[in-house]
Each structure stands twice: as structure tokens, then as C-alpha cells.
Amino acid sequence: MAEYNTMEMMIVAAARNLEDGATVGVGTGAPCAAAMLAQKTHAPKLVIMFEAGGISPILPTMPISVGDSRTIYRAIMASGMCEIMETSQRGMVDYTFLGGAQIDMYGNLNSTVIGDWAKPKARLPGSGGANDFASFCWRVMVITPQDPRRFVEKVSFITTPGYLTGPGAREKAGLPKNTGPHKVITNMAILGYDEETKRMRVESIHEGYAFDDVQKNCGFQLLKAKEIVKTPVPTAHELEILRKEVDPNRYIIGR
Amino acid sequence: MFDVVAQGEGPLFMDPDADKAREFFRHKNRALVSKVMTVKEAVEKFVHDGEYLAIGGFGANRIPTAVCHEILRQKKKNMIFAGHTSTHDFQILAAGEVFNRCDIAYIIGLEARGLSPNARRYMESGKVKSCEWTNYSMALRLKAAAMGVSFLPGRNVMGTDTFKYSAIKVAKCPFTGQNYSLFPALWPDVSAIHVHEADIYGNCRVKGISIADFELARASKHLIITCERLVHNEEIRRDPTATVIPYYCVDAVCEVPFGSYPGNMAYEYFSDEDHLKLWLKVEEDAGKFKEFLDKYIYGTKDFNEYLELCGGIQRINQLRAQEHLIELNKKES
Numbered sequence: 001m002a003e004y005n006t007m008e009m010m011i012v013a014a015a016r017n018l019e020d021g022a023t024v025g026v027g028t029g030a031p032c033a034a035a036m037l038a039q040k041t042h043a044p045k046l047v048i049m050f051e052a053g054g055i056s057p058i059l060p061t062m063p064i065s066v067g068d069s070r071t072i073y074r075a076i077m078a079s080g081m082c083e084i085m086e087t088s089q090r091g092m093v094d095y096t097f098l099g100g101a102q103i104d105m106y107g108n109l110n111s112t113v114i115g116d117w118a119k120p121k122a123r124l125p126g127s128g129g130a131n132d133f134a135s136f137c138w139r140v141m142v143i144t145p146q147d148p149r150r151f152v153e154k155v156s157f158i159t160t161p162g163y164l165t166g167p168g169a170r171e172k173a174g175l176p177k178n179t180g181p182h183k184v185i186t187n188m189a190i191l192g193y194d195e196e197t198k199r200m201r202v203e204s205i206h207e208g209y210a211f212d213d214v215q216k217n218c219g220f221q222l223l224k225a226k227e228i229v230k231t232p233v234p235t236a237h238e239l240e241i242l243r244k245e246v247d248p249n250r251y252i253i254g255r
Numbered sequence: 256m257f258d259v260v261a262q263g264e265g266p267l268f269m270d271p272d273a274d275k276a277r278e279f280f281r282h283k284n285r286a287l288v289s290k291v292m293t294v295k296e297a298v299e300k301f302v303h304d305g306e307y308l309a310i311g312g313f314g315a316n317r318i319p320t321a322v323c324h325e326i327l328r329q330k331k332k333n334m335i336f337a338g339h340t341s342t343h344d345f346q347i348l349a350a351g352e353v354f355n356r357c358d359i360a361y362i363i364g365l366e367a368r369g370l371s372p373n374a375r376r377y378m379e380s381g382k383v384k385s386c387e388w389t390n391y392s393m394a395l396r397l398k399a400a401a402m403g404v405s406f407l408p409g410r411n412v413m414g415t416d417t418f419k420y421s422a423i424k425v426a427k428c429p430f431t432g433q434n435y436s437l438f439p440a441l442w443p444d445v446s447a448i449h450v451h452e453a454d455i456y457g458n459c460r461v462k463g464i465s466i467a468d469f470e471l472a473r474a475s476k477h478l479i480i481t482c483e484r485l486v487h488n489e490e491i492r493r494d495p496t497a498t499v500i501p502y503y504c505v506d507a508v509c510e511v512p513f514g515s516y517p518g519n520m521a522y523e524y525f526s527d528e529d530h531l532k533l534w535l536k537v538e539e540d541a542g543k544f545k546e547f548l549d550k551y552i553y554g555t556k557d558f559n560e561y562l563e564l565c566g567g568i569q570r571i572n573q574l575r576a577q578e579h580l581i582e583l584n585k586k587e588s
Contacts, residue, residue: 029366032367052313052316052464053464064367064368065315067314067340067464067466069525072464078464080466081394081466081467082391082470085394112417117416123363123375123378124370125361125364126360127361127388127389127390128364131411132389132390132412135410158416159416159417164414170414173414174425174433174435176410252367
């Protein structure tokens with residue numbers, strides 16, 4: 001069996017969740033690595049979109065910024081923010097793939113402040129394009145390490161909408177129908193959402209971990225899927241592409 | 256009329272009245288005259304204390320770095336800043352404490368590179384009054400302004416704290432009854448955008464992504480253009496399809512080769528990741544950061560001097576190779 005670190009496991013699991021031919025709005029950091037790995041392995045026709053305007057590049061190296069020139073390398077169009085967000089708002093973008101500082105059981109994300117907004121313990125970047133993508137794209141995927149400081153009972157600030165307060169809350173607020181959180185990929189598990197309660201549940205657990213490990217590293221009670229499966233370990237091929245082509249400088253996998 | 260069902264508590268820094276904006280644009284000069292000047296002159300003439308400032312590009316991609324530096328050298332203060340897709344530009348302006356009010360969509364961070372310690376300290380200091388938005392919200396505000404209307408609707412933001420701390424209103428659509436978030440138009444007093452080519456009148460060409468710059472150019476009351484290259488007006492007229500910003504939006508044209516450095520310029524040069532790392536590192540210590548700013552910004556007379564300090568043409572050549580995925584010094588194995 002090949003050796004791999006937790007970040008590599010997380011990116012491989014994330015990449016596998018992007019199917020060939022899908023359209024995906026990709027956030028900065030680890031989501032870029034996962035999208036590129038998917039494109040280089042099972043999903044060569046994955047249509048990657050970046051908020052700054054890049055559409056469907058064939059990524060030569062992992063972008064450092066979602067607006068750098070790698071995002072338009074051999075692309076089909078170099079557009080702008082309105083084109084990307086309006087294509088999403090129109091219903092043509094299947095997934096968005098985001099990172100996040102804090103997440104709660106309904107998949108609400110915080111990247112604005114830790115503590116009180118007016119006098120924060122820590123000021124963070126804010127929404128960027130995350131709120132927009134998560135409002136408009138059909139399904140929201142999040143990639144973040146399993147950590148009780150990240151998986152919290154109550155986020156300090158809802159920057160980006162998950163299911164808000166539960167079933168029906170997105171629609172009631174006015175967000176587009178039938179959209180919302182889909183998967184959360186961590187270094188220990190793949191989590192999804194219960195159809196009835198819209199609460200986060202464990203669906204698949206990575207090699208070397210058990211449900212209790214995931215629960216211990218989560219600040220709220222997790223639900224269980226009817227059947228919890230084992231996540232297949234990264235293949236030698238996936239790891240080679242990830243290390244040699246996607247992130248040879250180890251920007252993400254070296255963290 | 257629109258039935259407003261919710262509204263954010265955040266401050267609206269700028270008046271979204273379309274008729275007032277029209278009065279301004281009615282008197283904006285449309286004569287075909289040369290607007291070529293130095294960055295120093297442009298900032299003296301068009302950037303004023305207390306006014307609303309926006310910067311084009313995407314943080315460390317196609318940014319008018321020279322204008323940001325000059326704003327620090329001229330010690331502009333009490334401005335309102337559009338913290339929209341901002342990263343290195345924000346880092347520079349926060350270092351100069353240029354603004355005391357900020358519309359926030361994305362600030363402090365430099366994406367995968369990490370957070371700016373100094374910008375974070377500044378935003379946590381209580382010196383800056385702020386309002387929350389998102390990147391598309393800000394793009395829509397500029398688009399409304401560019402269209403000459405006082406707001407535009409969208410389907411984002413509703414139900415979140417980002418909405419609660421914004422100046423967005425939610426209203427019912429008069430046709431369908433569906434909730435929409437309404438974004439007030441934003442006409443910045445002054446903006447700066449870096450482009451690939453411009454003529455002396457300000458007709459501009461951009462290659463690659465536009466981000467929200469075409470909206471920003473049309474929304475801005477005053478616009479400073481920095482360009483990689485000046486081209487003759489005959490070249491613009493030879494291929495009018497390539498013009499993305501027409502001259503009548505523009506107030507100043509400054510030729511600044513490599514002007515997005517240390518940021519990326521599509522098809523020209525890649526970002527200088529070593530120099531950006533140095534900024535982040537040196538910011539950890541306030542004393543060292545002051546020395547750094549004195550050396551690289553306050554102690555330089557213009558952008559050329561800064562470039563020389565950073566390695567000059569030799570460094571640019573390496574970044575050009577990186578941009579074009581050319582491996583210099585590659586040994587055959």
C-alpha cells in the first residue's frame with residue numbers, strides 16, 4: 001500500500017467527488033488542487049470555473065490565485081466575475097468547491113470573524129466569492145481538516161449559506177430552490193447531509209479512522225448514514241499525479 | 256413599488272442616487288485630448304483625502320501597484336476603500352493607513368499565500384469602520400453604476416450574517432413575489448486600473464480575464480490608467496474590437512512597464528512569489544516592517560526605483576519565463 005499524508009488523502013477524496021463533464025466553481029487553495037487532480041485523472045472534461053473569469057482551462061500547474069494566468073491556460077474563455085456568477089445564478093454550475101474556517105451542522109461557513117463582529121478576536125478575509133457561489137451553484141462541497149475548532153456548534157458569523165437554520169430555510173430566505181450543501185471532505189471522512197433534517201452525517205470513513213475519531217474531532221453531534229462505507233485509499237497513480245504534476249512545490253500537500 | 260422585507264444594518268458609504276451621478280457625468284470631459292502624465296501627477300490630481308477609492312485587478316493579478324505606492328508616498332488619508340477582490344493592493348494601502356472606512360468583500364488574505372499580519376492588525380485596531388459585502392455583490396454595485404441605475408437585484412447573500420452587516424435590502428419581486436437582494440449602485444470617486452495597452456487618450460486594451468474592471472471603469476467618476484505600453488491611436492483604430500475601456504471614462508494615462516509587479520500580468524510576467532513572501536514575513540515585526548516600507552516605498556521616488564530594488568530587468572526576465580512556462584537553465588538529462 002502506498003504511503004500518503006492526511007492532506008493528500010483529503011485532496012484525493014475530494015477529487016473523486018467531481019464527475020467528468022460537470023461544471024464547478026472552484027475556490028482558492030486546496031479546492032484548486034482537487035479540481036486539477038480530477039482533471040488529470042478520471043475527469044478530463046471537468047469544466048473548471050474561477051470567480052475572476054477563467055473558464056475551462058487545462059491547468060498546467062495549480063493556480064496560486066483564482067485570478068492568476070494559470071486559470072486561463074488553454075481555456076475556452078477569459079471572462080469576468082459577472083459572467084461566472086451569472087452563469088451560476090442562471091443554474092448552469094453543478095458544484096462549487098470551497099474551503100472554510102468554521103462550519104456548523106447545517107454546513108454554514110464562517111470566513112469573516114472569530115468572536116464578535118464589532119470587536120473580533122480575529123478578523124478574516126470575508127466572503128470573497130464564497131457566499132455567491134454557495135448561493136447559486138446546485139451543490140456545495142467543502143474541503144477542510146477534521147478539527148473541533150473548525151466543526152463548531154455555532155459559527156461566529158454565517159459568511160456563506162449552508163442550510164441556514166435547517167429544512168426550508170434557504171428557500172424561505174429567498175435563495176434559489178433545491179440548492180445547498182452536498183459533501184464535506186476532511187482528512188478523516190466524507191460527510192454528507194441527512195435529507196430530512198439537513199444535518200451533517202458521516203457517509204464514508206478513511207483508512208485508519210473510526211466513527212468515534214470523527215465525532216471526537218467535531219464540536220456537534222454527527223448523524224450516521226444508513227450504511228457507512230470505507231473510503232478507498234489513494235492509488236499510486238493518484239498520488240503520483242498529485243505530487244509530480246498538481247503540487248510539485250508542495251504548497252498544499254506540504255501543509 | 257418594491258416591498259422591502261429585510262435590510263442590513265451596515266453603513267452605506269456612498270449615495271446611490273442615479274440623477275446625481277448623471278449630473279456629474281454630464282460634465283465629464285469627452286474631448287479627445289492627451290491625458291498622459293506621471294503617476295505622481297495623476298495621484299496629486301485625482302486622489303483626494305476622504306474620497307472613495309477602488310483598485311482594479313484581482314489582488315495580485317493585473318494591479319496598478321505604482322498608484323498604490325504613490326498614494327502612500329503622498330500620505331493620502333481618511334479614504335473609503337472598496338475591499339473587493341483585494342489582496343496585495345489592500346496590503347499596501349493598509350500599510351499606509353490610507354482608509355478609515357472599508358466596504359469588505361475580500362481583504363487581509365493573499366489567497367493560498369496566507370494572511371497579511373499588518374493588514375489584520377489594522378482591521379482589528381478599531382480604526383476602520385466597515386460594511387460587509389461579497390465579491391459578486393460589489394461587482395453588481397459597479398455594474399448598476401455603470402448602467403446608470405441606482406440598484407440591481409441578485410439571489411445571493413440572503414439569510415446570512417454577511418447580509419445582516421451589509422447595506423443590502425431584500426425586497427419582493429413585483430412580478431413573481433420572490434425575494435431578491437438589492438445592491439445599491441456604487442460610483443467611486445477615483446479608481447486605478449492597470450491594462451496591457453492604452454493610447455494617449457485612454458482607449459484601453461486588456462488581455463485575459465476582466466474581473467470587474469470594465470464595470471469599474473464605467474462606474475468611476477475619475478479613472479487613472481496605468482499601462483504596460485502606450486500604443487498609437489492608429490493602432491487602436493486598426494482593431495476597435497480590442498478596445499475594452501473607451502477614452503471618455505479615463506482621466507489619466509501613465510505608462511508603467513511591469514506595473515503589476517509583484518503581481519501577475521497575464522501573458523507578460525508571473526507574480527514574484529519570493530517578494531510577496533518577503534512582505535508577509537517582514538510584516539510579523541512592526542519595526543522591521545517600517546524599515547521595509549521606508550526602503551521600498553517611502554524611500555523610492557517612483558516605481559522604477561522599486562523595481563530596481565527588487566532585481567530589475569533580470570528578475571522580470573525570470574518572471575516572464577515563468578509566465579510562459581519556460582524552464583530557464585534546464586539541463587538535458
